Amino acid sequence: MTSHDSDIAPLPPYLRLFGPVTQARLIRLFLLYLLMLGAGMALLFLTHQDQLRILGMGLILPGGGFLAHADICTASGVGHLLAAAAGMATFAVALLVWFGTGNILAPPVAWLGMAAGAATMRHGALRAATIDMVLSGLALAFVALALAMAARFALAQRQRKIDNAWLASQSDRLSHIFDAAPDTCDAPEMSLDHLRRLRFALDRALQPLDQFNGFEKIDQFQTAATRYQLNFLAYGVALTQARYTPAFRGYMHAAQIALLDKQAQHRVWSYWKLENLWGNLQADPDPVARENIMYTGFVALQMALFSASTGRRDFSQAGRFTLAHPSGRRYAHDAGSLVRRLEHEYTTSPYYLIACEPNWVYPLCNTIGASAIMAFDAQHGERRWAGRAHDFRHNLEAEFLDGFGRYLPCKSARTGLALPAIGGAMPLAMPCFFLNVVAPDLARRQWLLLRRQLFGRDGALRRRAFWPIDTGNYGFSRASAYSATALAAAELGDSAVYAACMDALEAECPSVLKDGVIHRLRASVWAHGVELMARAGTRDGFRQVIGAPRALAGPQLDSLPYPDILVASAHAGDNGLRAVLYGEGVHAIGLIGLQAHGQYFANEIGFTADAGGKASLSMAFAGRTNLHVRARGGR
Missing domain, CATH: 1.50.10.20 (Glycosyltransferase)
Known part of the structure; x- marks a missing residue:
């Protein structure tokens, strides 16, 4: 193993939760949510029309508008609770659609659509206890997220140090792990x-x-x-x-x-x-x-x-x-x-x-x-x-x-x-x-x-x-x-x-x-x-x-009947073309890359290339068959 092959880059120090570009994007996303939160809070506390207040709850949380009349004591309340759960599940599905198909419209359309849908429901005034419950739950979620991120950051910092030491x-x-030798065979065969x-x-x-x-x-x-x-x-x-x-x-x-x-x-x-x-x-x-x-x-x-x-x-x-489009473009x-x-x-x-x-x-x-x-x-x-x-x-x-x-x-x-x-x-x-x-x-x-x-x-x-x-x-x-x-x-x-x-x-x-x-x-x-x-x-x-792709030169196999003849190996060098083929019966094989009008042997069969350096000859196959094409006088 060379010194180059033994280079192992250490993990970079873990000094921040996110890279600078990611952090800027997340801050922008958070500010966008704060804007929605502010709009929702304004509708919830500064308006007196029930539908607008419910719309505000829907802006605060995906499916949150359905919580406006949710409880566990009445059939109607349980129905609203289930509707809220279904709304959150719908938003999760929209996120999956966004990931799976790139449809960036799916999450915002689902969120805003559910907010508008909940606002059309007429079931009386909102209860203050419900509003308090939603806002308290949201605050707890933010605190839990912050604590989880802090804990993950501390654990990751520790793990980085452990992994770098390891x-x-x-x-x-390394020589025992990466133990396979580079391919040095001149003519590997399938x-x-x-x-x-x-x-x-x-x-x-x-x-x-x-x-x-x-x-x-x-x-x-x-x-x-x-x-x-x-x-x-x-x-x-x-x-x-x-x-x-x-x-x-x-x-x-x-x-x-x-x-x-x-x-x-x-x-x-x-x-x-x-x-x-x-x-x-x-x-x-x-x-x-x-x-x-x-x-x-x-x-x-x-x-x-x-x-x-x-x-x-x-x-x-x-x-x-x-690329041809059906429209003609x-x-x-x-x-x-x-x-x-x-x-x-x-x-x-x-x-x-x-x-x-x-x-x-x-x-x-x-x-x-x-x-x-x-x-x-x-x-x-x-x-x-x-x-x-x-x-x-x-x-x-x-x-x-x-x-x-x-x-x-x-x-x-x-x-x-x-x-x-x-x-x-x-x-x-x-x-x-x-x-x-x-x-x-x-x-x-x-x-x-x-x-x-x-x-x-x-x-x-x-x-x-x-x-x-x-x-x-x-x-x-x-x-x-x-x-x-x-x-x-x-x-x-x-x-x-x-x-x-x-x-x-x-x-x-x-x-x-x-x-x-x-x-x-x-x-x-x-x-x-x-x-x-x-x-x-x-x-x-x-x-x-x-x-560093190999330079290709010299005689080459060309036209062969597929799948009657399968080529397991074909390599050209100073001693001509060596190939291993599988097949049965007599078949024509094509050769290119020959010297114009050059004289060659294919195994023991003598032939002469045409002016374009090509040739075609018949060959008998019986299972695994070796082929050696060489110029007359070559080895």
Whole structure:
């Protein structure tokens, strides 16, 4: 392990509850509530009309207007009490809708609508005791909140010191934790089992562009959305290509191109018209025009990995990724325009992180966008990210790290409110995979803090640390949690966690072989894509693909009949092309990248390339078959 690989960033001192940007947003939100509270109090105490006074109670508290005539002694009073409880539940649902779809109108409309609805009820004058009860309860709630925040701050300060001391004590153990050696094999090869798992992604990619057979259709607003299935299947194919088959074009290139072209299908990005309308109050349906990293950043990384794994620049061509709206409008984009949009929005965001659903900022999504920019820089010899990395890191630590050293899942850009770190191991593990590119020392720190929770005293994997809900389809399965944690473990080189997670995945979601394709019972398409990424993973493998992609040259396999012939390995070097293929019978294979009119051997078959450096020949296959293409006179 090099000194660079042993760098572990300590947790920053915990000196304030919130970062400066978050604090400003929360103060603004609190002042807005004080304004509503003041308006409610004015209506309650300065007017004499019952409906206005009830409206005032409704402004003070969501559903509070229904408490005006609530009691536990009369049927009518109990009904009002239940109505108030239902009103508070309705407001909670509106908050969930806001989080789940970006609909920022839902909470205020629910609050004000209930206040107005309660004011229309005619049940006599308000009782002073009811008013006193509501105001006393509100005061107690404020006191309890203040005490809870003070206690949490003190506990978090103490825990930060304990965790930093523990992190320092781990320096001698790092070589035992991150024990996987970097991939030094010149020609790694997939097993037949691995190839059958790869077919899960290829079969979905290689169908006609307007068909989405085999994809899950649940919703387009959260993690089951089609775009994420496309993203992570494509990431898996790209990383597989980069590691195992860099000297093969054919169906691997076609699959990556198709998965990108499917992203341009209107059904995939049509969600944005609604989200932009109810989240930003804008009618523009273009998902790239305004901060929307869940589309722009994820697709940009898809393009970057395609280029890094194939050496091709198809999507750098101006307008190559054009989105056609049913109205006839066309939005011309390409890899460069997506990266420029990301770059602009990182620098103009107060958080220096970009929102996903309108208003909600996810650190994980932003590490994906940052990885895309870094890959673009490496491929084009630019330094777009170099001058922005410090600001990104600073804001990530200051605004999105909770008191107990965990990255928050997401935060509201407008209000500063954040979801707590829930969801078990997966939302803590997966950012480590992308952070290993953006800030490796932060990735290792977060991984070490998480790793403590993954094993019991007996050394067995604590399965309760993994959420039993599959992120990709909301079903009851730990498939996505195990796959995502194994993915991060592979990238960081933690072979113990990788093996434990993959074993647990097989035990709980066993593999099923059907028609030559392996899939997992109860596992989402998203989970299958993440598992494919994990199986292609090796220590610092993703970082290598992003920051220093291999130059591709020499003979390459091209056209092959899929799925009759499956390529387990294809690597080109000074001694020509070496490949391992699976198939049966006699099939034609295509070769490119040869010298014009050059003379070659494919195993013992002699052939001559055409003027374009291409050739086609027939070859007999019997299960696992080796292929060695070399120039005559070569070895």
